[in-house]
Amino acid sequence: MEVSTIITMVIVLGIVWGGLILLLLRAINYEKHKSQDGEN
Amino acid sequence: MKQQEFFSSRWALIIATVGIAVGTGNIWRFSRIVAQNGGGSFLIPWVIFLLIWSVPLIIAEFGIGKSARLGPVGAITKTAGSKFAWMGAFVVFVSTAIMFYYSVVTGWCLRYFIASVSGDLLKVDDHLTYWNNFASSYEPLLFHFIAISFVAFVILRGVKKGIEKATKILVPSLLIILIILFFRAITLPDAIEGIKYFFTPDWNVVLDSKVWLNALTQNAWDTGAGWGLILTYAIYMRKKEDVPLNAVLIGFGNNTISIIAGITIFSTVFALSSVDAMNQVTQSGPANTGLTFIYLPILFNKISGSEAVNMFFASIFFLALFFAAVTSLMSMVELSTRTLIDFGLNRKRAIGIITITGFLLGIPSALDITFLANQDWVWGVGLILSGAFIAFAIRRYGIDKFRTEVINGLGTDIKIGKWYNYIIGILIPIQVVVLVSWWLISSVSWDPEWWNPFHAENAGTVIFQWTIVLTILIVFNKYIADKTLNTDSVE
Secondary structure (H helix, E strand, C coil), X not given: CCHHHHHHHHHHXXXXXXXXXXXXXXXXXXXXXXXXXXXX | CCCCCCXXXXXXXXXXXXXXXXXXXXXXXXXXXXXXXXXHHHHHHXXXXXXXXXXXXXXXXXXXXXXXXXXXXXXHHHHHCHHHHHHHHHHHHHHHHHHHHHHHHHHHHHHHHHHXXXXXXXXXXXXXXXXXXXXXXXXHHHHHHHHHHHHHHHHHCCHHHHHHHHHHHHHHHHHHHHHHHHHHHHCCCCHHHHHHHHXXXXXXXXXXXXXXXXXXXXXXXXXXXXXXXXXXXXCCCCCCCCCHHHHHHHHHHHHHHHHHHHHHHHHHHHHHCCCCHHHHHHCCCHHXXXXXXXXXXXXXXXXXXXXXXXXXXXXXXXXXXXXXXXXXHHHHHHHHHXXXXXXXXXXXXXXXXXXXXXXXXXXXXXXXXHHHHHHHHHXXXXXXXXXXXXXXXXXXHCHHHHHHHHHCCCCCCCCCXXXXXXXXXXXXXXXXXXXXXXXXXXXXXXXXXXXXXCCCCCHHHHHHHHHXXXXXXXXXXXXXXXXXXCCCCCC
16 A cells, blocks of 8 residues: 555544544533533 | 424434435545545545535534524524525525435435345346436336425424434434445455545645535535535524534534445445446446446445345445435425424424425426436535525624634533634635636636536526526515514424
8 A cells, every 4th residue: 555545544534533533522521521410 | 482392412413413414425426526536635625625614614504503593594684684684595595406306316215225125226237228217217206206205204293203203213224334334345355446546645636626626515515514404403402502512523423424435435346346447436427326326236236146145235225325315305304494484384384385395396307317417516506605605694793703602602512712713704705716716717618608508517507597596585685584583483
């Protein structure tokens, strides 16, 4: 596999998939806190 | 009117909104556009536009819908002022015009799912003739009717019992199917060649303006940013619901699904195609149907030696397409319905009118694929204008005020910084101006008779149809504004 292919893969998947996982974890965390505080 | 219906939780809202964003465009349009624009070289601008076009506009739609609690006409009028009700009406018109033919496309997916389950599709020798026979028959009309009636039935039950319940089943099912197809595709021999093509940049086209234009339009298309659909679902957000985190999640979630679909299709095509794989991916066919309805069915026959296994994969692929289409269609019908509710009609009557009108005005697209391609072209480009109108509404309201009071207001989990002001105030208008100017200039070379309004896909037909619609809406602006703002909606 060419270096440029690997770099593109890392950038695209890192931003999109990595970003999604990070955001999902944050949302789950906020929801957990909200339900503990009885806000939901 | 006191708001009566809300999505029951954050996850219900996210699932429903992902249902809007994930449509057939993520599955068939995305792969074709990637192939036509140099594989990996397309993906870089596509990710950039996710960040500077789609995400800011999704945040804007969530904010406007949540604060105004009205459909796009009323919400934009409330945000930008009553002189600009026509802008909201244009947003509604564009999404409604897309709904007319999208229902036909949803019907195609259902028809192909039935043909796969019955085994008929895998017995076909010539898929182009099979498609042409289907497209020129009255069957698309029947399936268009079934698609829009099914969606009307769901919407009639309301937000919680209808949209929320349906999307809670359809969206997770769609994701499961896509993941099954993804793993099957990447484990095919030579699938790696497809993945390589998908991610390898072609440096000759990286700075080509056409690639960047396609990256922006594809992003606007597949995230649903600027359509007014997310704005409509945001009406039903709970008061203490977060705006920015949910919005960013939907943008990223949608693009994640596009990548999964892209890898699946490229792996399958490269692994199973005995001829030039790339030609097959880039060939559009009538109304861009080539890859999905003509070429992929051929490949499903080659997945394994077992007819039952091939039938299973073909069936779940078309089922996924149908689910993706139907959840997006649902939001389009809800947008039009909500607009009529804001005009004073009750939900039942509004749905009745929208379903009958949607069915009747979808007939030309069901019977004539050139007409469908024309509408897809005219109103697909119209989405860029819709996005610009939404950004303009926030400018009129005051971007900083909107950011601090609405986006970062009650219930927010994360705060959006000042960068948002620059994107909405400067970057989005620049993108619109550059894009529309570039498109107008280059469209002259696409069609020597670029001015002719009766050609299917040129500048003339877009300018002609936009002018008619915008003129009517501007003339009736005062009526539209008064009717929306002074009517007590009855849910």
